[in-house]
Amino acid sequence: MTTNTPDASAPAAPRGLAGRTLLMSGGSRGIGLAIAKRAAADGANVVLLAKTGEPHPKLAGTVFEAAEEIEASGGRALPVVGDVRRDDDVARAVAQALATFGGIDTVVNNASAIDLSPTDTIDMKRYDLMQDVNARGAFLLSKLALPALREAARAGSAAHILTLSPPLNLDPRWAGAHLAYTMAKYAMSLVTLGLAEELRGDGIAANSLWPRTLIDTAAIRNLPGGAAMAHASRGPEIVADAAHAILTSDPRTTTGHFFTDEEALRRVGVTDFSRYSRGASEDGLERDIFL
Numbered sequence: 001m002t003t004n005t006p007d008a009s010a011p012a013a014p015r016g017l018a019g020r021t022l023l024m025s026g027g028s029r030g031i032g033l034a035i036a037k038r039a040a041a042d043g044a045n046v047v048l049l050a051k052t053g054e055p056h057p058k059l060a061g062t063v064f065e066a067a068e069e070i071e072a073s074g075g076r077a078l079p080v081v082g083d084v085r086r087d088d089d090v091a092r093a094v095a096q097a098l099a100t101f102g103g104i105d106t107v108v109n110n111a112s113a114i115d116l117s118p119t120d121t122i123d124m125k126r127y128d129l130m131q132d133v134n135a136r137g138a139f140l141l142s143k144l145a146l147p148a149l150r151e152a153a154r155a156g157s158a159a160h161i162l163t164l165s166p167p168l169n170l171d172p173r174w175a176g177a178h179l180a181y182t183m184a185k186y187a188m189s190l191v192t193l194g195l196a197e198e199l200r201g202d203g204i205a206a207n208s209l210w211p212r213t214l215i216d217t218a219a220i221r222n223l224p225g226g227a228a229m230a231h232a233s234r235g236p237e238i239v240a241d242a243a244h245a246i247l248t249s250d251p252r253t254t255t256g257h258f259f260t261d262e263e264a265l266r267r268v269g270v271t272d273f274s275r276y277s278r279g280a281s282e283d284g285l286e287r288d289i290f291l
Helices: 030-041 063-072 087-101 124-154 172-177 179-198 226-231 237-247 261-266
Strands: 021-025 045-050 076-081 106-109 159-163 204-210 258-260
Touching: 021 030, 021 087, 021 124, 030 045, 030 063, 030 076, 030 237, 045 063, 045 087, 063 076, 076 087, 087 124, 106 124, 124 159, 124 179, 124 204, 159 179, 159 237, 172 179, 179 204, 204 237, 204 261, 237 258, 237 261, 258 261
Parallel strands: 021 045, 021 106, 045 076, 106 159, 159 204, 204 258
Antiparallel strands: none
């Protein structure tokens, strides 16, 4: 298991996110929206680049509705309808963030596509979708935001890139279970690994965050057996609080890590996670994949 686990005793040095600008891919619902609303509670600006300009037939929430929730939480929001797979859309989101808020302090690579089919049955269009959204999308959004992040770091802001991706666990179990998805998610984690080293001298942090347990989202509830899975899950608030802990840390000392939500929260003194449970006891929670 290749994972850069942080020292649990390391100080988190929280400073809050007031006035800082986050550029996030996805975020119209689920974990991404929870992270955005937690940042907004501090008074952050949030730019959402998402495809959901119109309601999804099965999943509630558009990027415009998400923006309303973010502003109701105390922040400012800029919804940008676009596709993280398209260079022009990502460049437009970066340009609009700069024009509206004057800079970018944080990039959150949240958008992700999933298909757990084995190799012989996965459709290659789904394979390409996962590579384009997960691997290429995380790389592209980070790449195009780098000039703004460097400017933020030079100005003394805590500049961060946070990617929702798992530890690089090379146990063959995970590649064997769903090779196409594993390749796409591990590529996101390689973005963290590489950028943390590449940007170390710039004072820009790059970290990954992954939930230790299943997280209750509309996507989970829409799966067969979704109600039981949701009961054995935690709420997305645990990931949002963990992201907040990472994004308020010192980017010069907190970089290159693959945090679970529990690890990130323990760094800021949180040891009781029971309030995040959707009903199951701690022993009854379903562990997430890749761990």
